[in-house]
Every structure is written in structure tokens, then in C-alpha cells.
Amino acid sequence: MPSSNVSPDARRLAHRSILVDGHIDLPDRLHHFDEDPADATIGGDFDYPRAQQGGLDAAFMALYLPSALQTTPGAAPKRADALLDRVQRMTRMHPDAFSLSVSPTKVRELASTDTIALPVGMENGAGIGNDLDALHHFYDRGVRYITLTHDAHNQIGDSSYGDGDPRWGGLSPFGHDVIDEMNRLGMMIDVSHVTDRTAWDVLDHTAAPIIASHSGCRHFTPGWERNLSDALIEAIAETGGIIMITFGSPFLRAPYREQDDPIEDAVASYLDTRGWADDSKDAVEYEQKMRRLHPIGTVSGVADHIDHAVALAGEDHVGLGSDFDGVFALPKNLQDVSHYPNLIAELLRRDYSEATLRKILGENLLRVWSDVDAHT
Template sequence: MLKLNKKMVSVAIGLLLSQTACASPTSLEDATAIQRSIVTLDTHLDTPAHLVQPGFDILERHTYGHDFSQVDVPRMLEGALDGGFWVIYSPQGPLTQEGYEDSRDTAILRALAIHTMVTANPDVFEFATEPEDAAAIKKAGKLIVYMSMENSYPLGTDVSLLETFYKLGLRMVGPVHFKNNQFGDSSTDPSGIKWGGLSPLGEELVAEANRLGIVLDGSHAHDKTTEDMIRLSKTPIILSHTGTKAIYDHPRNVDDALLKKLAASGGVIQMNAYSDYLADLPKNPERAEAYKGLFALRAQGVDMDALIEKRREIEHEHPAVKATFEVYMKHFLHALKVVGPKHVGIGADWDGGGGVKDMMDVVNLPRITQRLLDEGYTKSDLEDIWANNALRVLQAAKDYSESLKTAK
């Protein structure tokens, strides 16, 4: 029997390290091919905001430099993105009956815009409501359209309205956005926390989402709100577009303790590419002031083409400093290190402010796959990260809802 001495062990380790170091990095072409072979979903597409703009055609190729859009069919096909959760978003308004009703109408119109996109292009898109729909739609050569709601403000004080959106196809819902509302505390409200987590109405929302089979989304929620959602929900929750506090301590990100609690409950974090949440970027007061003027013009109802032209001027005179792709991957790899590939996915916040240097639209998504492969993650891991984790959470929500029906 051969006995290894210290010198032989040292040589063997050296050879192993040498072989590892010499391993060829994955080409972008190979990474793209692998990505095309699996189901790929992004869990937070704010693109429906463009669908309601005059002149925007989702079938045509746009560029970020021209109209600041980041998702369209040609770019999805090039970037090997099969689809995802297309967002119903309504900005926060006053917590009044009139405010709720105005927002409700906006949300319904946004949901109808998503449906119109699908029904007007049946050879391109297909609506998805069940976990198994994603693979079937991809196999049919179409793009996948699940629907989510960012900010439950449009529901007002009647959580039963959630069922209306469920019947329209909604399968994910987040209670809050930038500010506290009737359902709970936001991570970024300047006034601080109001409820200490979920409000009593927010607790009702959790129960109603569980009953219907809708996944709860803790993105934008205060940590206390997220903890309440994890504690009260009968099914795992998702953070559809969030980063890690360990890499950058921002209120929109979660620390390792909460990340572990999320994973222990079966939940998933989907990695956000919103630059301001990824790194401490230089402040640009002139840019901020210029955008205040742009927002004022928008409030006055100025023509969209004129607004886009004005934004181009601002971007030329006061260009934004974006986080790097490497910083984005630091958040991504840290989350993978803490909770593993069964609890991490992708939700870059496209068309909602997402985008980092060298990845400003969906065309460059294969760079993520390339980097993960080079880090040693397998194709099976990529299948989980790109779709299976989010679909597993959706399956759990469906299963619980079905169990309530059979128990009656």
C-alpha cells in the first residue's frame, strides 16, 4: 500500500491548484448557450410602465440610450431571457379613499395593459398562472408572462380586492413601496417606522394572499415587516428584487441574519441591480435638481417625446454614476455563500431603475451565467437560480391554497 509523505502531498496539492488555475474561463457564447437551454425568469420587470406610453412597441428593438427602456422582445431573445413577473405598479399617494380609488384604477389599467400585450401577440407571449406553465411556454417557443403587484396601496382598506387581481392572473404581491402605507412599514420612509412591521390590515393581507395562492414579496419592506411576513405566512415569501447589507449597508438590502431566516423558511432572495442600492455612489446635486424639473414637467402632462428628449439632455450634461457589474456580482455571490443556490435568484429591476455598468439592459444577462459558471456553479444550480427557486415558492403558495379547498 502506497504511503504519502508530506512532500508527495504538497506536490499533489500544487498540481491540483495548478490545474484549477489553468482551467479555461467560460466563453460568453457558451454561457449564452447554456442559458438558452434552461428556463430563465426575472422576478421584477417594470416594463408595463412602458406599455402604457404612446408609441412604445414591445416587439421593436429599443435602446437604453434612446428611450431608457431595458426590455423588449428582440433584446429578451438576444439576452436569453424567457420572461418573468411583469409588474403592476402604482405610486404611493395619500392614505385616503380618493387616493385608494385613483390608484386602484391605475392598477387595473396596468393589468389590462399586460393582458393586451399578450392577447395582441399570441405567437410571442403567453400568460402564466401556474408553476408548471413556465416550462410549457418555453417549450412552445413563447415568452412567459406572470404578473405581480409592487405596492398593495391600490387595494385600499379592502383586502378582498386582492381576489379581483388574482382572477386577472396576479400571482405575487408586495405590501409596500417607498413609503409606509395602510399595510405596513417601508424600508425607506423618511419618517421612520409607523406600525413596527405589518399593520393589522397587513396581517389580513398575508392571510388573504395565502388563501388565494399568491406569493408574498418582501422587497421594499422594512426588516420588521419582512420578519412579520415570514412569521405569519403559511408559505415561503420572496424578495423579488433585493441586495445584501453585508456588501452595502442600505435600508433596501437585508443582513445575513434575515437572509438566513428567509432561507430557513423556504424563501428566496432575487438579486437586484439597482445601482444606488449596491454601492455608495458619488452624489450629484446638479443631476438631482435637473430631475426635479423633469418630474415637474411630467406632472404638468408634457408630451412623452419631449420628456424623453429632456431626459437625454440631463443624462448628457449630468451623467449618472452606476455601480459596476463586479459590485453586483459581489452581492450575488455573497447571498449564494450565505444561503446557497436553492435560495437565490434574479430580479434586476429592469425598467424600474435597475442596471449597472456593462449590464444596462437584458441583452447582457448571460454575463451573470458566465460568471456563475466560472465560480464553479453547475447547470443544475443555474436552473434553480434562473427559475426553479421562484417557481418552487409559487408551487408552495398554490399547494397551500389547494389544501384549504380540500379541507372544507
């Protein structure tokens, strides 16, 4: 629940702005433990009641494709279709709560209602295989951005998490074709997870603005390539694009990654001693309890990243991409979709104007999305 001491101004702004979260991993969470997110759920960070409390208007549903799927031909596209089926089923079963949304215009229309817009992104370009026609297939099904890689190099380019030497030294030849086709379709290109060299290749090649759907600023995590360098943040802004700040504790400060690992290890050990399967109700309840008992960092840490990105890129090129349901550790008072007002309150304390906050909360991403559409 939102903190009781959040100012009325923060709550009002959360509910009167168009609040867009660029990256929520609900489809994968439900793939492992099926619940009805139209009602209060046992696990995770997103459900309709909490989203309503937090003022959320649009949540990009990330179709997370584990890199392990890349080793089996056809496995990643099959999983992507299955996760999309799940999102579409949600919208059919609960049309008053959720609506699949394929344009910024649709998001704006729904923002005046109680229905939450669910645009879709694909996390890991392995989902298109080696077939550009698959881009058309997923675009037709509603996918509006693709995170080019995840935690391993793939057929499109190199991942910042990739073990050993780069596979391509940036984008692959096929990756260049993918960028061209995404530009033609009007599909946003997401450089979260890629190496610096891959991101620079994208910037050199794209004709449309690009996004980082869920990243932080490397300034606070020196040497960690998963977060964006100052130079890349500035370059993304120069394309007209946007960096969407993630909430995950490991992204906020380097020491937080060291704090996170022992907690996750302890949870896994406890589940093992009890004989609970990871996808059992008991396991999900226990993991959720431990996550809430052990927050790492504070709301101010996320605000620090927003400050830094705004200083580099300007207020027109920063947004929010929480990574809810995709990370274990989250900051205190920023642990689920009911908590956006806590972040807004912190930014108000830092003298952000309401006009600037409306941009960061959603208007910037809707503008970028519209600009990408215009390149088709």
C-alpha cells in the same frame, strides 16, 4: 447588445435554462411613454427583440403603484387595473411574443417556445385598498405576488423608505389578515421595500414561503434598510423562500447612490432647459442616451451580491429580480434584458456549476411559486 466577448457557454446556458426575471417595471414605463414592446423600443430596458437575445423566458410584470396614489381613495386599485389591462392588451396583440402566465407550469410550457411568459406582480399593496375581496379580484386577473409596500407606509405595513416614525411598528392588523388571505389564495408575499420589523412579522405569520422580488444584500450597503440584512436573508431561506438579486446600481454599493443622483438631476435640468415634457419622445431618447453613457458599477457587483446571498441562504434560495425599467442607473454591460449572458459569464468565471446556475436563473423561483400554490 450582449458583449461580444461573452463565452459560448454563457450564451448557451442563457438560452437553454429557464430564465425568469422576478421584477420588470414595463407596465409603468408604457403608462408614461407608450411603445410596442413586441418591436425594438426607444426607451427602457425591455422589449421582445432584446429579451430574445438575452434568453429570457419569463418576466414578472410589476404593476408599480406610486405611493402618491394612496392619498386618494380608489386611485391605487384603479391604476393597478389599468396597468393589468395594458399587459393583457400586449398579449392579445402579440400572442406569439407574449403570454399572460398564471402558473409555473405555464412558464415551463412556454420555455420551449419563442413566446415570453408574462406573470404579474403588484408593487405596493395599496392596490387592494382595505378590501380583502380585492385580493381575489387581482388574483383572478392574474396577479401572483404582491410587494406589500413601496416607498411609504400603507394600510398593510411599514415601508423601509417611510418618512418619520413607523406607522404600525411592522404589519398592521389588516396586514396580518392580508398574509392569511394570500396564503389561502396561493399568492406569493414579497417583502422587498418593507421595514425589517414588517418582514419579521410576515415571517412569524406566514404559512407559506415568501420572496424578496428585487432586493440586494445590506452587507454591501450598511444601514440601508431597503436591502436585506444577513439575518433576514437566512430567515427567508428557512421558510423555503427566495431572495431575488436586483441589478440597480444604488443597491450594489452605498457610494453608487451618491453617483446616481447628480446624473439624474442633470438630465432633469437639461429637459427643463429644452422645454421637453418627461413623456416626450425627445426626453425619452435623451434620458436613455445618458443612462447608457453613465453606467455605475459592473456586472461583478451584482455577482458579489449573488455570492453573499448563496453563502448565507444556499443555492436553492437565490434568484434574479433585475428591476429593469424601474431604476435609472445600471451597471456596465448589465443594462437591459439582452445582457443576462454577461452576468452568467461572470458567475461561470466564479466557478458556479451549470446545475447551480439553472437554479438561480429560474428554477428556484418556479419551485417557490409551486410551493406557495400547494398551500391553497
